[in-house]
Amino acid sequence: MLVHFFSAEGWQSWGLDGEPLIPERMPVLFDDDFLFEDEGGPRATRAVNAWLRTLPSSGAPSPNSWRAYALAARDWLMRLRRHRVAVFGTRQELVAALGTYADRRLAGPLDERLEPASWELQVTALSRFYDWAENEGLAAAVPFTVATGKRMVQGRLVETRRNRRRHTFAMATLEKLVEGHYRQAAQLAAATGDASGLTLYLLKLDPLLILRDLLGHFSVVTTEVYLKRLDVHRIYRAAGKRTRAIVDTAALAETDAEFAEEF
Secondary structure, three states: EEEEEOOOOOOOHHHOOOOOOOOOOOEEEOOOOOOOEOOOOOOOHHHHHHHHHHHHHOOOHHHHHHHHHHHHHHHHHHHHHHHHOOOOOOHHHHHHHHHHHHHHHHHHHHHHHOOOOHHHHHHHHHHHHHHHHOOOOOOOOOOHHHHHHHHHHHHEEEEEEEEHHHHHHHHHHHHHHHHHHHHHHHHHHHOOOOOOHHHHHHHOHHHHHHHHHOOOOOOHHHHHHHHHHOOOHHHHHHHHHHHHOOHHHHHHHHHHHHHHOOO
């Protein structure tokens, strides 16, 4: 779905009797096929565009506000389309759709998350749209209000904070485990030269296995996938640099030479 911002520049060549009354920078929503209706009748974009045209005279005179409301409406229409929910569907359907939208916007991928204030603006825009639609006879009732959106924020913020604490714990614990693991392995190799003892140590005290148990994962594969979503490269690099001072320089030179030949 596309958003175009209207400009009357060059309107004289459009074959019109007078300059269009559409305000400059007024957003207009288009489906990808540039149609506003099909065999099923007018599409939702037509209703949204009609509502957007009322914003200058209904308390939102700024083009920045029009843009924010248009983008909120576009994202909402795309969300409804994904779930096969009609824009003027039942209240139950629309509230459920708002719930999935809140999951995505408040606790979903980081690049899609909104701050609570931005989320409130989204819900404000949508509730104003449905209030207009009710007055126009397009919607039976306003399905949700700004208060509905605020309640959704509170519940999801608790869960987000809980997840952040868990991630912080995992990172801090892994850093301590890796640092100690590397140091002990290096000291064991330097002191004994016993390859079998070193192998046993590495297998029995792998930081991933310990972290797996602390996080309650069933499989270490789950822990590996979990850690891939966190920035763990710094931890391993730092631990590796610290242990280089412990291991015999001759052993380091031999290892570096072997890797240079292989890669």
